[in-house]
Amino acid sequence: MMESMENTRLLLAKDLVTALESNDEIKADEILDQISGMRESMLFQEVGRLTRQLHDTMNSFALDSKMVELTSKDIPDAKERLHYVIAMTEQAANQTMEVIEHLTPISQELSDQANELSNKWDRFLAKDMPFEEFKNMSQEITVHFAQTKERVASVQTGLIDILMAQGFQDITGQIIRRVIDLVQEMEHSMVELVRLSGGKSKTAIVEQSAELDLPGPVVPGVDDKANDVAANQDDVDDLLSSLGF
Amino acid sequence: MKILVVDDFSTMRRIVRNLLRDLGFTNTFEADDGKTALPMLKEGNYDFLVTDWNMPGMTGIDLLKAVRADPKLVNLPVLMVTAEAKREQIILAAQTGVNGYVIKPFTAATLKEKIEKIFERIDKTGA
Numbered sequence: 001m002m003e004s005m006e007n008t009r010l011l012l013a014k015d016l017v018t019a020l021e022s023n024d025e026i027k028a029d030e031i032l033d034q035i036s037g038m039r040e041s042m043l044f045q046e047v048g049r050l051t052r053q054l055h056d057t058m059n060s061f062a063l064d065s066k067m068v069e070l071t072s073k074d075i076p077d078a079k080e081r082l083h084y085v086i087a088m089t090e091q092a093a094n095q096t097m098e099v100i101e102h103l104t105p106i107s108q109e110l111s112d113q114a115n116e117l118s119n120k121w122d123r124f125l126a127k128d129m130p131f132e133e134f135k136n137m138s139q140e141i142t143v144h145f146a147q148t149k150e151r152v153a154s155v156q157t158g159l160i161d162i163l164m165a166q167g168f169q170d171i172t173g174q175i176i177r178r179v180i181d182l183v184q185e186m187e188h189s190m191v192e193l194v195r196l197s198g199g200k201s202k203t204a205i206v207e208q209s210a211e212l213d214l215p216g217p218v219v220p221g222v223d224d225k226a227n228d229v230a231a232n233q234d235d236v237d238d239l240l241s242s243l244g245f
Numbered sequence: 246m247k248i249l250v251v252d253d254f255s256t257m258r259r260i261v262r263n264l265l266r267d268l269g270f271t272n273t274f275e276a277d278d279g280k281t282a283l284p285m286l287k288e289g290n291y292d293f294l295v296t297d298w299n300m301p302g303m304t305g306i307d308l309l310k311a312v313r314a315d316p317k318l319v320n321l322p323v324l325m326v327t328a329e330a331k332r333e334q335i336i337l338a339a340q341t342g343v344n345g346y347v348i349k350p351f352t353a354a355t356l357k358e359k360i361e362k363i364f365e366r367i368d369k370t371g372a
Contacts, residue, residue, distance in 0.1 A: 217328035
């Protein structure tokens with residue numbers, strides 16, 4: 001195309017020289033107009049091409065910088081958030097178990113003491129208790145009431161501590177929701193990238209190595225679609241007994 | 246009865262040890278992966294092993310393989326307590342020689358039942 005344009009210009013130039021030599025002013029002006037018209041149309045074409053290139057570059061640049069931000073900032077952020085979720089849930093579990101470990105012996109003592117006194121009380125009702133022992137029992141009952149009040153108070157404090165520890169659910173729920181949003185944004189950008197690159201690339205399905213990448217906890221509706229997981233302990237027991245366990 | 250509890254999450258080790266204490270087993274120890282657990286098992290005269298599967302360093306299934314390959318530990322009862330629930334994984338664990346398999350989340354009753362079952366079977370075979 002460029003060659004034919006060069007030829008046309010050369011022919012026009014020769015015609016222009018001929019017209020000037022023969023003093024044909026009108027013809028010469030016509031040829032000059034034609035040449036400058038050609039130059040203008042070439043310039044417009046070039047400007048058009050550059051504009052389109054600029055537009056595409058701006059588009060892909062915007063997507064690039066979005067991807068750069070996602071990978072350099074948002075994903076490490078998300079990892080941090082998820083680590084924080086682990087730390088918070090660990091803290092809540094420990095806080096709860098500390099209360100349980102503290103209260104279990106207290107409730108055991110209460111139960112032992114009540115059993116002991118109940119046995120004595122039965123003997124008293126059956127008129128099977130000397131007066132001296134009855135006096136001791138009365139004293140023991142007084143102590144038991146005082147200790148019970150104290151122990152029940154610490155059980156109640158412990159229950160409130162357990163209750164408060166459950167606050168992690170709200171906070172971790174919010175953090176996880178943000179990570180889900182990020183994953184969605186990431187997915188959107190990647191789809192956009194595939195579209196811009198011509199949509200030719202079909203997603204390659206990579207075979208996962210079961211040895212290296214353990215599937216981990218089953219998330220209902222996500223990991224149980226292929227029906228190759230045990231849904232509960234009964235499933236596990238059935239499978240094992242089918243293997244001779 | 247000396248028991249080793251292996252899990253990379255300290256909270257889960259704590260839950261299992263508390264449940265074991267409730268069942269009357271107070272002589273319990275813990276490790277956070279197979280790598281730490283194996284030398285403890287080799288030297289410590291343990292009677293029972295409770296292990297998770299998915300752990301960094303050395304996984305529970307590799308620990309189980311190592312236990313079954315060691316002449317001193319070959320008969321050690323092993324209970325796997327894990328979130329891994331794929332059928333092929335449960336089959337692999339069974340083939341590797343696990344004595345019981347509990348999936349997380351589990352109840353105290355399930356853990357108790359599986360432990361009792363393992364010891365019943367050992368009593369029957371006279372091991």
